[in-house]
Amino acid sequence: ELERIILATEQHALQRSLGGITAAAVMSRDVQFASPDTTLEQAWKMLAGHHLKTLPVLEHGRLVGIVSLSDLVGPAMARGRFSWRGLFRRPSTRMAQVMSRQVVSVGSEYPLDRLLPLLGEHGLHCLPVLDDGRLVGVITQTDLIAGLKRHLLNAATQRSDQRVPAL
Numbered sequence: 001e002l003e004r005i006i007l008a009t010e011q012h013a014l015q016r017s018l019g020g021i022t023a024a025a026v027m028s029r030d031v032q033f034a035s036p037d038t039t040l041e042q043a044w045k046m047l048a049g050h051h052l053k054t055l056p057v058l059e060h061g062r063l064v065g066i067v068s069l070s071d072l073v074g075p076a077m078a079r080g081r082f083s084w085r086g087l088f089r090r091p092s093t094r095m096a097q098v099m100s101r102q103v104v105s106v107g108s109e110y111p112l113d114r115l116l117p118l119l120g121e122h123g124l125h126c127l128p129v130l131d132d133g134r135l136v137g138v139i140t141q142t143d144l145i146a147g148l149k150r151h152l153l154n155a156a157t158q159r160s161d162q163r164v165p166a167l
Contacts, residue, residue, distance in 0.1 A: 021111070021147065022109050022111060022112065023106050023107065023108050023111075023112070023115060023127075023137070024108035024109065024129070024136075024137070025112070025147060026112065026139055026143050026146070026147030027108070027136070027139045028137055028138055028139070028140070028143055029136070031056065031138050032046050032050050032052060032055060033056045033058045034058075034067060034095045034099075035059060035095065036057055036064060037094050037095070037096070038057075038094065040093040040094075040098070043055060043067060043095060044072060047069060047072075053125060054067065054068045054125060054140075056103075056128050056135055058135060061134055062134070063105060063128055063135055065096075065100055065101045065103060066100050066126065066128065067095050067098060067099040067100070068100075068125070071098045071100060072098060103128060104122075104124055104127060105128040105129065106118070106127055106128075106129055106130070107130060107131060108130075108131050108136055108137070110129075112147065112148075112151075119141050126139070126140050127139045127140075
């Protein structure tokens, strides 16, 4: 019982300290995405060209899956015959065949204190942000860290502005 009370107190303190910061404040809005028909080679070029580790997969503007680097190379490595040349020689492989269909996503008003466990403890590396079922952004661990840094710097600046200057 005491442990539950302590955890609830810590959660409340975190909510107060992050004061209304939402997913919209930390998400990346310039989102690269694939379709279920995108080929393996096309997806790889998008990932490498934009220095990404995951791509949301959209069909008719709706999120239907997500594909990561490990989704692209995992099956080939599991067979023990991995080679980049061999991987791209299979032009018929499409994102629909390798994407993860169960995707954890959040809304743009989702509070930052609830994002922390998803991207930290649950091991997710990319959270699509949806509004009315439409992809409006993504949040990576890097986005979250940058958002926390901005918040801490703003809080420090506000505190220093409120100090009375020494005489």
